[in-house]
Amino acid sequence: MPIRLSVPTVALAMLGTTSVAMAASPSFDCGNAKGQVEQLICKDDTLARLDRETTRLYGMALDARSLPAPQKKTLLAEQRGWIKGRNDCWKASDAGVCVAASYLERIHELRHAYAGARTQDDKGISRGPFDIRCPDVKAVIAGTFVQTEPGFAYLRWLDQQLVLTQTPAASGARYTATTANGEAVFWDKGPDAQLTLPGKADMNCRVGIRD
Template sequence: MKMVTPLLTPLLAVAAWFSMSLCANAATPARSFNTSFDCAAARGAVEKLICRDARLAQMDIELTRLYRLALTDEHSVPRPDKVEIDQRFWLLARDQCATEADPKACTVSHYAERAHQLRQGSAIARTKDPSRLTEGPQAFRCTGLGALVAATFFTVEPAVVYLKWANTSTTLEQVPSSSGALYQGKDNRGSQSFWQNGNDALLRMPGAGEMRCTVEPVS
C-alpha cells in the first residue's frame, strides 16, 4: 500500500476543507425577509426576489398595510370592492417584472406607484400610523408645468419618490446630497432628478430646463 507523503498531507487537508465549505454553503438557504406572504411558499421569480431583498420586503409589507386600510374606507376612490379588483390586476402586472431587463427596478416602481394610488384614494390609508413607511401625496407647483406634481415618498433604504402629473409619472431613488433630499433615475426618456428641501424643490426632466417648485398649501 502506498503511503501519503508528508508534502501531500497538508494539500489534501486543504482540499477536504474547501470541499466541505462548498457543501456547507450550498446547503445554507438564501436569507429570507419578512413579507406579507409566506416566502417558503413563494411562487414566481418576483415573489422570490422580494423575499431576498430587504427593501422590497419592507415595501411589500407597507403596501399590504395601505391596501387593508383602503378596504375599510367606505369613502375611498375607487370604492373598496374596486380597490380589491385593482389589487388583483396590480399583482399580475407586478409579476410581469420578471420579464424586464431590470426586474428589481421594475418591482420597486410598481410598489411605489401602487402606494401612491392607495394613499391618494383613501384618507384612512393616509392616517399617521407610527409604523408607516409612506408619506404623501404632497402637491408641488412647478414653473413651466400647467399641472400640479403629486409626490408620494417611500421611506425605505434607499428611499424612493413617485412623481405624477398629467399623463406623466416617474419613480426616482434617493442618492447622497449635501443638503435636502435628492432623488435620481433614468429611463427610456433620459435622466431625471427631484431635489427637495422643506417647501422648495427642483425638478429636472429630459428635454426641459430646471423647474423650480414649491409645496402647494393644503386647502
C-alpha cells in the first residue's frame, strides 16, 4: 500500500505560532498578499522560510546558462502550475500543513531536476537530493532535507513519498511522520541511516550524494 504524503502532528504545533514580534518575510510583498494561502504564509515564519528557499531555487534553475530554452519554458509552466496547486491548499482541512508539504515537494523537485538549483547551497537551507539505499526497499530513495526549525526530510521512491519532521535525538538527525498506516522514522547519522516504515522492521541504510 503506498505511503501517502504526510506531515506529522509535531508540525501542526509548529505552524501558525509565529508571534507579531517575529514577523514572517516571504519572497513576495505581504502588503499585497492575495488569497488565504499567501496571507497564511505571511503569518508563519516557517512557511515564509520555505517560500524564500523555493523562490531562490527556482530563480537559480531558471537563470542557469546551461538550461536550454525548451526546458526554461517547461520550468515556467511547472512553476505556474505549482503555485496554483499551493494556493488550492485553502481547501485542505489544515491549510498550513498542506502548504508546508507543497513547498517541500517543490524544493525536492527543483533540486532533483535542475542542476542550477544546486549551485549555491551555502546560501540556502536545503540539501539534496541524496541517494538512500535500504535493503528491503526495492528502489533507491531520493531524499531532500530542509533546515528550518525544526527541520524537514522529504523522501520519495517509486509511487511513495513521505514528509517527516525533525524531532529531538541524542545523535544525528531523527525525523518522524504519522501516516495512515502508522509511524515512519528516518534517523540520519551521516553516511549511515535507519529507516522504519509502518509495519516493517528497522532497516539499516546508506546515504550517498547523487551525482
